[in-house]
Amino acid sequence: xxxxxxxxxxxxxxxxxxxxxxxxxxxxxxxxxxxxxxxxxxxxxxxxxxxxxxxxxxxxxxxxxxxxxxxxxxxxxxxxxxxxxxxxxxxxxxxxxxxxxxxxxxxxxxxxxxxxxxxxxxxxxxxxxxxxxxxxxxxxxxxxxxxxxxxxx
Numbered sequence: 406x407x408x409x410x411x412x413x414x415x416x417x418x419x420x421x422x423x424x425x426x427x428x429x430x431x432x433x434x435x436x437x438x439x440x441x442x443x444x445x446x447x448x449x450x451x452x453x454x455x456x457x458x459x460x461x462x463x464x465x466x467x468x469x470x471x472x473x474x475x476x477x478x479x480x481x482x483x484x485x486x487x488x489x490x491x492x493x494x495x496x497x498x499x500x501x502x503x504x505x506x507x508x509x510x511x512x513x514x515x516x517x518x519x520x521x522x523x524x525x526x527x528x529x530x531x532x533x534x535x536x537x538x539x540x541x542x543x544x545x546x547x548x549x550x551x552x553x554x555x556x557x558x
């Protein structure tokens with residue numbers, strides 16, 4: 406019996422909440438009134454400034470120069486664009502490769518340091534460790550094939 410009374414009371418509460426929810430309307434805030442103009446509006450707009458350009462001619466746009474491969478190669482080394490390649494500019498592109506080979510960091514490259522990369526590559530390729538490479542083992546030493554770029558830009 407208590408369950409029936411509690412169920413009926415809960416149903417009435419839900420109905421009452423639903424009625425309040427359906428009738429509850431949020432009031433929309435009114436927009437701000439338009440600003441009052443301080444100065445009277447001009448009927449004629451101001452004239453745009455103009456200049457007399459008759460007979461005048463501007464500078465010619467620069468022409469694009471197609472560089473040859475040799476000129477492109479020269480400009481890669483000429484870091485300060487002075488038209489000359491100094492010894493420092495020429496060697497600056499090779500310092501990263503030198504530092505990679507100089508294992509002990511003393512700025513002296515011995516034959517062992519220079520040959521270390523080749524010896525390491527040989528050791529990795531020699532799968533059967535017989536100190537000789539078969540044609541199949543030698544094939545693993547080939548540099549990876551770089552895909553050609555899709556566009557020539």
